[in-house]
Amino acid sequence: MDSFVGNSKIVSEIKKIISNQTVSNAYLFSGTDGIGKFTLSKIFAKAILCENPLNGAPCGKCEACLTFDSMADLIIIEPEDELIKIEKIRYAISELMLKPTISNKKVCIINDADCMNSSSQNALLKVLEEPPTFVTIILITSNKEKILHTIKSRCVTFNFLKLTDEEIKKVLHEEDINEDILKLSNGSVGNYLRLKNADYIDALLELEESITSKDLLEINKVITNLKKGKTIKEDIYDILDLLIIKLGDKLTDNFEKNAEKVELVEEVRNNLLRNANFDACLNYLGLRLYEINNKIA
Ligand SMILES: [Zn+2]
Structure with missing residues (x-):
């Protein structure tokens, strides 16, 4: 006990x-x-x-x-x-x-x-x-x-x-706890394990890289990959949530552009919640990222 x-x-x-x-x-x-x-x-x-x-x-x-x-x-x-x-x-x-x-x-x-x-x-x-x-x-x-x-x-x-972040770490005995996933776990070890085992972490990392890319081809490649994965479709809200957290952490770097991107990702997330077409939402995300990244400050 x-x-x-x-x-x-x-x-x-x-x-x-x-x-x-x-x-x-x-x-x-x-x-x-x-x-x-x-x-x-x-x-x-x-x-x-x-x-x-x-x-x-x-x-x-x-x-x-x-x-x-x-x-x-x-x-x-x-x-x-x-x-x-x-x-x-x-x-x-x-x-x-x-x-x-x-x-x-x-x-x-x-x-x-x-x-x-x-x-x-x-x-x-x-x-x-x-x-x-x-x-x-x-x-x-x-x-x-x-x-x-x-x-x-x-x-x-x-x-x-709910458990504190420290308590979750203690239960899992893991040194390499993913802090982003921890933030999303909402005080539940069960949530942490579910999120961690999903294979969308790779998708997230790709998306995170493309978030600063000025190359339309590169952005499109990531978006196309996202559209292909079935599990990604089910986990898209978690991916976008993680992306919002990551962008939020970077807000001080380039405030205006990153704030605009946070808004964009939130908009896409909300549209998906309202059952908008999955592919169309991701195409829009890619296109708008390209526009923002190529905007002259
Ligand atoms: Zn006994």
């Missing part, structure tokens, strides 16, 4: 709950995706099921700890095709009603709990109204507003904060 990065207030709250043996029947872990809610829910579950927790953390030695990943006293529910069907909730409920086997507690984690439709939520509500004493249910969501009020009111809620 001590190696968990971020949200230290929630971590110490959880340790206190374990140490004082004041575990409730239901918790709601709420906050943006990719900040460790699911990871912490599993550590919490392990500590609840552990026979001899130490300083509020799982001991790692008892039978419950050693068999944690496959034990019957832990039920993890996740959506399929963004839906948690009522059958899954019914199955979880029937399991939760049986006495624990190895531990003296039972824990059910429902990941992306907002993927439960209203019948699933209503089925769950019935258990939350009268849960067996040994049961703890942990709901995880990045969309709290989609969870029924009647469910939320029965849960102890932990609102997770």
Whole structure:
């Protein structure tokens, strides 16, 4: 539990709950995706099921700890095709009603709990109204507003904060963190990894070079490459966002031209958002870049 990065207030709250043996029947872990809610829910579950927790953390030695990943006293529910069907909730409920086997507690984690439709939520509500004493249910969501009020009111809620840049670096143990991507990650390790793995970084670098080119052929080559890539099409907003950040950093170099380019990239981004033709938007970007770069100051 001590190696968990971020949200230290929630971590110490959880340790206190374990140490004082004041575990409730239901918790709601709420906050943006990719900040460790699911990871912490599993550590919490392990500590609840552990026979001899130490300083509020799982001991790692008892039978419950050693068999944690496959034990019957832990039920993890996740959506399929963004839906948690009522059958899954019914199955979880029937399991939760049986006495624990190895531990003296039972824990059910429902990941992306907002993927439960209203019948699933209503089925769950019935258990939350009268849960067996040994049961703890942990709901995880990045969309709290989609969870029924009647469910939320029965849960102890932990609102997770986004991570700081330093915390993201700590989670990823990477020395060569890309600072531009970090800025775009919006406090989420999940976002950082998604952005970093996309192959549009090359496209961005090319585009960044052409942003100062006075050669129409060179600019057109980059634009043509951009138009060809299918993944680029899906990631074009991220590429343009990164480009705006990079241009912003250079604003002091040649204020007028760079400010004009920031405006241009924002304009193209907005047009794409309004579903304007992808190729036409990029052609326009290339042409205007050529014009700006060749303008006599
Ligand atoms: Zn243990």
